[in-house]
Amino acid sequence: MGHKFKHGFKAEAERYAEEFREELGLTPDAPMCPRKLASHLEIPIFGIKDNPVLPAEITRYWANHPKDPFSGLIISDNCYKEIHHNDFHHPRRQNSDLAHELAHIILGHDLNTPIKDNGERAYDRNTEEEAKWLGATLLLPKKATLMMVLNSYNREKIENEFEVSWALYQYRLQVTDTVRAAKNIRKKYAA
Numbered sequence: 001m002g003h004k005f006k007h008g009f010k011a012e013a014e015r016y017a018e019e020f021r022e023e024l025g026l027t028p029d030a031p032m033c034p035r036k037l038a039s040h041l042e043i044p045i046f047g048i049k050d051n052p053v054l055p056a057e058i059t060r061y062w063a064n065h066p067k068d069p070f071s072g073l074i075i076s077d078n079c080y081k082e083i084h085h086n087d088f089h090h091p092r093r094q095n096s097d098l099a100h101e102l103a104h105i106i107l108g109h110d111l112n113t114p115i116k117d118n119g120e121r122a123y124d125r126n127t128e129e130e131a132k133w134l135g136a137t138l139l140l141p142k143k144a145t146l147m148m149v150l151n152s153y154n155r156e157k158i159e160n161e162f163e164v165s166w167a168l169y170q171y172r173l174q175v176t177d178t179v180r181a182a183k184n185i186r187k188k189y190a191a
């Protein structure tokens with residue numbers, strides 16, 4: 001059973017994905033780099049790999065614990081916000097982590113909730129589900145997945161052009177019902 005979002009949330013997420021692309025001069029089905037979106041929104045991003053502020057033993061810990069769940073967090077001070085994320089992760093995973101953190105900021109989630117031991121914020125379930133949904137939508141809006149299916153993109157092309165994981169692509173295909181939408185379009189134009 002999927003999470004029950006507030007009415008209109010999924011359409012709102014698609015609109016965000018499209019509007020930000022427009023602001024960045026991209027077409028609605030183009031790849032959008034979350035780092036470019038962050039810089040457009042004036043949100044600095046810091047990795048933990050080469051971070052002079054972090055003590056060396058902390059960096060060493062993350063370097064040696066690739067399976068640790070820390071992916072990213074937001075530091076905020078009134079309207080100033082910055083993202084800290086785990087850049088030991090694979091670049092495609094980093095993209096989805098960054099899009100997730102940006103989603104929290106875009107949706108105006110309360111950033112005053114406490115940070116848990118594992119570095120994640122103790123958000124409620126709905127807040128987390130919204131960020132997960134919008135983060136994935138920013139990277140792969142329905143218009144992009146539809147374009148990929150219609151043009152028979154293979155895994156390599158998706159991973160390289162959009163810099164997203166195959167798992168993320170399959171998740172978006174499933175939740176947006178893109179395969180059926182593509183079939184309907186094909187039927188319409190084949191006649």
Ligand SMILES: [Zn+2]
Binds near residue numbers: 128131
């Ligand atoms: Zn989150």
